[in-house]
Amino acid sequence: METSLALVxxxxxxSYLPCPSRRASTLLPANFFxxxxxxxxSYLKLQNQRSLISSRPQVACTICRGTAVSNSETFELDDIxxxxxxxxxxxxxxxxxAKCSKDGNFSKGDLQCFGNIxxxxxxxxxxxxxxxxxxxxxxxxxxxxxxxxxxxxxxxxMRMGAERMCMPAPTTEQFVEATKMTVLANKRWVPxxxxxxxxxxxxxxxSGAVLGLAPAPEYTFLIYVSPVGNxxxxxxxxxxxxxxxxxxxxxPGGTGGVKTIGNYASVLKAQSLAKAxxxxxxxxxxxxxxKYLEEVSSCNVFVVKRTTISTPAIKGTILPGITRKSIIDxxxxxxxxxxxxxxxxxxxxxxxxxxxxxxxxxxxPVGSITYLGExxxxxxxxxxxxxxxxxxxxxxxQMGLSEDKMGWTVELM
Ligand code: COI
Numbered sequence: 001m002e003t004s005l006a007l008v009x010x011x012x013x014x015s016y017l018p019c020p021s022r023r024a025s026t027l028l029p030a031n032f033f034x035x036x037x038x039x040x041x042s043y044l045k046l047q048n049q050r051s052l053i054s055s056r057p058q059v060a061c062t063i064c065r066g067t068a069v070s071n072s073e074t075f076e077l078d079d080i081x082x083x084x085x086x087x088x089x090x091x092x093x094x095x096x097x098a099k100c101s102k103d104g105n106f107s108k109g110d111l112q113c114f115g116n117i118x119x120x121x122x123x124x125x126x127x128x129x130x131x132x133x134x135x136x137x138x139x140x141x142x143x144x145x146x147x148x149x150x151x152x153x154x155x156x157x158m159r160m161g162a163e164r165m166c167m168p169a170p171t172t173e174q175f176v177e178a179t180k181m182t183v184l185a186n187k188r189w190v191p192x193x194x195x196x197x198x199x200x201x202x203x204x205x206x207s208g209a210v211l212g213l214a215p216a217p218e219y220t221f222l223i224y225v226s227p228v229g230n231x232x233x234x235x236x237x238x239x240x241x242x243x244x245x246x247x248x249x250x251x252p253g254g255t256g257g258v259k260t261i262g263n264y265a266s267v268l269k270a271q272s273l274a275k276a277x278x279x280x281x282x283x284x285x286x287x288x289x290x291k292y293l294e295e296v297s298s299c300n301v302f303v304v305k306r307t308t309i310s311t312p313a314i315k316g317t318i319l320p321g322i323t324r325k326s327i328i329d330x331x332x333x334x335x336x337x338x339x340x341x342x343x344x345x346x347x348x349x350x351x352x353x354x355x356x357x358x359x360x361x362x363x364x365p366v367g368s369i370t371y372l373g374e375x376x377x378x379x380x381x382x383x384x385x386x387x388x389x390x391x392x393x394x395x396x397x398q399m400g401l402s403e404d405k406m407g408w409t410v411e412l413m
Pocket of ligand 1: 134135136264297298299358359360361
């Protein structure tokens with residue numbers, strides 16, 4: 001068995017049909033799921049190979065308990081325009097849910113149809129913001145398989161954040177397994193190669209009821225997914241940032257360095273004001289000296305001067321981005337000098353290139369910075385050479401177009 005699996009390059013992984021509630025809305029004929037004539041040729045070929053080597057596990061939605069699951073995996077989404085994906089929620093088939101009560105251990109967790117969840121009005125997350133989120137992506141390779149990018153790093157970051165927020169956290173293994181399960185269950189929503197990615201959003205919430213301020217007595221770990229394209233409406237074109245001088249994102253001793261939900265609600269005011277003036281987003285300064293760069297609302301920032309790339313050091317107020325960390329390693333491997341340190345606003349204005357990194361934004365070049373009403377532009381021809389080189393190196397690795405010498409990708413079939 002092992003030999004034949006290796007020969008065809010397949011792994012035994014569960015796969016799922018659309019949840020019945022989602023299937024109903026597609027108005028498919030009743031025999032669609034059994035009549036092989038509806039299935040694409042490429043899929044049938046794959047199934048023929050697979051039927052020789054495996055009988056496949058079956059898992060169904062634990063809520064609707066429909067006849068959702070067989071060994072079929074590809075139901076093409078005729079009504080989705082893969083060329084027109086932005087960064088907005090597209091509801092998919094399944095989400096993963098696990099609970100944890102006072103003993104601190106999470107239940108095994110299971111897949112449920114994607115949809116609204118019930119929450120006690122007195123829950124810790126709704127009342128006191130006791131919640132964390134993560135973001136990672138799955139890409140479809142040219143051969144149809146799927147790559148996750150560094151899911152273990154997200155698991156570790158969630159565990160660090162949970163410690164700061166007095167929450168129990170799933171183990172790294174549970175996090176990674178749950179992520180794989182959720183992606184496989186929603187496999188048909190992973191965009192074709194080059195058309196975007198499946199954004200994976202794990203949540204950890206204090207879901208138990210509390211009235212006085214205290215950690216919640218129960219927690220929910222949930223993962224949902226959505227196909228996405230570019231984060232900024234500019235696409236890959238350079239964005240225009242404004243340096244914020246009044247509002248701050250984080251303070252020393254606070255929670256800026258963890259991915260708690262409150263860090264994101266608190267930037268909405270400055271971000272809305274900036275967007276109303278035509279800027280793409282806001283770049284925050286440190287709250288003590290108002291002089292050193294911190295990060296943009298949803299991503300980290302890098303400054304390029306000749307062959308040196310600098311980025312603010314992680315010292316509690318800045319989110320330890322996984323794309324940030326990856327770009328630092330990629331830049332080193334390409335021969336750049338990378339410095340993690342205090343980076344002043346003067347250096348920013350004097351830079352050759354500036355770019356942002358994040359899971360959602362990937363690598364986003366900055367076209368201009370406005371500081372105290374003065375605008376500085378970078379380059380005349382769109383994306384800078386260093387930003388372009390780093391973007392290409394990272395994304396070709398994430399999409400499986402180049403060899404993953406770093407061992408960062410996890411392949412799913
Ligand atoms: C991500 O890049 O995954 C984030 O969490 C940022 C979010 C505001 C979209």
